[in-house]
């Protein structure tokens with residue numbers, strides 16, 4: 460059943476193999492969930508989708524429909540084909556990690572996207588070579604003319620999605636961000652599941 464939606468459980472990660480030419484539809488099932496997204500070249504995972512290389516290629520802070528995200532070898536890896544979410548995503552923020560939550564005052568372990576990447580890849584028998592900066596789908600980080608950034612709730616709605624095309628055989632990894640101290644997953648600060656479909 461290649462067309463069935465695969466769950467990204469709340470606060471967890473999921474990874475999948477995707478062949479060149481296939482599409483990945485990332486669905487914001489409940490509407491306000493940020494999904495950290497990584498893509499690694501299946502043939503050599505030290506080549507991966509890179510936000511800094513992509514921004515140089517597309518000359519935008521947020522990819523628009525038709526834009527191809529690039530690898531750290533400056534080759535297209537994912538093209539944005541459709542976006543019903545309102546078009547607000549983030550390419551600036553690092554994945555959350557234990558240090559981020561320590562800095563926000565967490566004394567105990569907090570779920571985080573960096574560990575979710577490793578967990579999702581581990582289920583495929585893989586390990587990421589590092590934690591690249593992710594494409595933070597649905598994450599709303601507006602900027603001001605003087606360069607100030609802020610963490611805001613998503614503008615996406617339930618069931619909205621982005622459709623991406625794989626430009627090489629790759630491993631996709633997605634994390635339903637467990638951030639519940641800032642409002643990036645909605646003012647209710649309740650991380651939820653999301654879904655994706657590889658077709």
Ligand SMILES: [Zn+2]
Nearest residue numbers: 555572636637
């Ligand atoms: Zn996160």
